[in-house]
Amino acid sequence: MKPYKLYTYFRSSAAYRVRIALNLKALAYDALPVHLLRGGGEQLADAYRAVNPSALVPALDVGDAAAIHQSLAILEYLEETQPLVPLLPRDALGRARVRALALTIACDIHPLTNLRVLKHLQGTLGISDEAKLEWYRHWTREGLAMVEAHLARDPQTGRFCHGDTPTLADCCLVPQVFNALRFNVGLAPYPTLERIHAACAELPAFLAAHPSQQPDAE
Numbered sequence: 001m002k003p004y005k006l007y008t009y010f011r012s013s014a015a016y017r018v019r020i021a022l023n024l025k026a027l028a029y030d031a032l033p034v035h036l037l038r039g040g041g042e043q044l045a046d047a048y049r050a051v052n053p054s055a056l057v058p059a060l061d062v063g064d065a066a067a068i069h070q071s072l073a074i075l076e077y078l079e080e081t082q083p084l085v086p087l088l089p090r091d092a093l094g095r096a097r098v099r100a101l102a103l104t105i106a107c108d109i110h111p112l113t114n115l116r117v118l119k120h121l122q123g124t125l126g127i128s129d130e131a132k133l134e135w136y137r138h139w140t141r142e143g144l145a146m147v148e149a150h151l152a153r154d155p156q157t158g159r160f161c162h163g164d165t166p167t168l169a170d171c172c173l174v175p176q177v178f179n180a181l182r183f184n185v186g187l188a189p190y191p192t193l194e195r196i197h198a199a200c201a202e203l204p205a206f207l208a209a210h211p212s213q214q215p216d217a218e
Contacts, residue, residue, distance in 0.1 A: 003028040005067075007052065008214070018075065031215055052067060052069045054070075102169045105176050109142075144176075170196065
């Protein structure tokens with residue numbers, strides 16, 4: 001089987017999720033960096049739009065006619081086609097819980113704090129650097145508090161978000177924590193989340209997916 005081709009950017013949390021999942025499943029892939037800032041954003045060029053008309057990363061070329069876009073769709077595809085290292089529980093309720101945690105991060109936190117939104121706030125609406133950072137930190141804290149509440153109250157939370165092996169929820173959590181720390185949002189108010197993040201940081205699959213380890217890292 002040929003390696004997958006992953007269109008990625010080292011600091012993209014959505015691409016980071018996919019890198020973690022590929023590593024956990026021990027799947028070979030070639031990283032094809034798409035710089036989101038250089039030249040106004042390489043993702044906006046016609047060459048990349050031909051791969052992903054949404055002009056977003058990641059996209060995963062699996063050798064078929066079109067690349068898969070949207071990180072959670074990619075994660076589900078990998079889970080369905082490469083099930084030997086499962087990232088979803090066997091039971092329906094467990095799968096629903098993991099998906100809910102992943103969606104809380106991917107849908108309730110990330111869209112409000114991603115690069116497109118921050119650029120619009122500052123470049124189009126003209127808000128200051130300080131106001132932009134306050135926006136980012138406010139919505140990050142709100143979102144992490146939601147995740148912490150779900151993790152702390154549920155006995156199914158184990159060493160990781162669900163039990164004692166990583167799931168899709170952990171693939172989403174770690175990149176979001178990376179972004180939070182990058183913008184000086186501390187984890188002290190979220191002790192369960194902080195503990196799980198530390199457990200993930202001990203695993204080679206997470207370490208290899210870290211932005212600092214990517215070929216386009218700056």
